[in-house]
Amino acid sequence: MISESSDPRVWFPYTPRPHQDEAITHAARVYSQKTVGLLSADCGVGKTIAVLTGYFAARAHDAVSKLIVLTRTHSQSEVFEAELDQLKSRAVRMNHSVDIAVTSMVARMHVCPVRSSLDSVGRTGFLRACAMHVKSGRCSHFWNFYSRGTREEGRPQIREGARMVVEELLRSGVVNRLRAEEYRDDLCPYEILRWCARESRVIIGPYSYMFKERVRKSLLASLGVQLHEVDLLVDEAHNLSSHVLDAESARISGNDIEWLRQNRASIVSETGVSWLGEAVDFLWETFMSGIDDMRRGGERQLQK
Ligand code: SF4
Structure with a gap:
């Protein structure tokens, strides 16, 4: 009360x-x-x-x-x-x-400073490409934010400089995408937002x-x-x-199915799920036979 x-x-x-x-x-x-x-x-x-x-x-x-x-x-x-x-x-x-302390979050793919170089298709493909970029050690934005943890720590640890950025952002106002992106030359803006959210x-x-x-x-x-x-x-x-x-x-349109068909090979290679290619073919065939049925059901020419 x-x-x-x-x-x-x-x-x-x-x-x-x-x-x-x-x-x-x-x-x-x-x-x-x-x-x-x-x-x-x-x-x-x-x-x-x-x-x-x-x-x-x-x-x-x-x-x-x-x-x-x-x-x-x-x-x-x-x-x-x-x-x-x-x-x-x-x-x-x-x-x-x-x-x-306040943080306004957005999705990782909207603030990634290296997104255009990741060669990914769609959201799932982006998340996978991001994970690979980090794991391979090539994402300097991520590894400027974290140091590799010791065996006892088990996971990456936030660096002192990154912690100071987080504290300063939280102290000086509402943390949002624009403010996090001020550090995009060196640090991953999404990791900044994520840490600010933890402390908010x-x-x-x-x-x-x-x-x-x-x-x-x-x-x-x-x-x-x-x-x-x-x-x-x-x-x-x-x-x-x-x-x-x-x-x-999920809702899927004719344009979506066409796009899936055109990008079939990259979807399979990015997700690593081999049966997705067959699923795309199945969708395409079902879609086309649905259109044929509609035609047989009575195609009408409209009067001009
Ligand atoms: S860790 Fe951050 S900067 Fe690196 S690829 Fe992922 S979203 Fe982009």
Whole structure:
């Protein structure tokens, strides 16, 4: 429960508009009680900052709490970045003892400085090419960030210089793609974002971070937390049902099948999965016989 002495508005960086008080109190209650809440209001009411304020009012002094903010588009992520910057400044001005570290994540392939030289096809091919580049020791961006661990350590260790970059970024504002890419000449921007996220109180990312099982497991492992330990904020949640239904399904068009057929050999060599070539042929044949059936079902010429 919210203690009577704690006024959620002490975190609020603006003069509240009508109804924002209620939204802040509602969000604070939801996060305090670790339950599910819904906030629906017109554009311009200021829902984003109200809910973030409610979260900090409720959970600021819970040292292990992490908030994962899920958005549908990049521009929505930017709105959260801007409001969290305001909250961070407010916390400093008010001498709150809580450090508001924030990282806005993007996928590895969007920030890789050597992507064009990796000769990969699609996302899976890129991840595989990235792993090979690292494993072979050729990715200087990765190995400038990590040193090879000793046998006792078992895994690569973050270098002192990279740790200082992470600390400076977290101290000086919300960490996002643009700020991480300032170091792209020497360091892997994705590894910077990943380490900043580990040290952050708030992580911003797309819906898939929670609603795609493989991505969720990988994110939580990287953050070193369990699902029940995180708080969630889902922006524009009215889109959620269709997104969740689509998240684990795939839609394939005629153009996709043609592209797969043209790149059949590189797909097999990049993934190392030999039966994918036969799967592509099967898809192509099924697609073509489907078109033949449609023709037999009655092709009609439209009158001009
Ligand atoms: S480790 Fe980073 S810089 Fe290296 S290939 Fe992968 S994404 Fe690119």
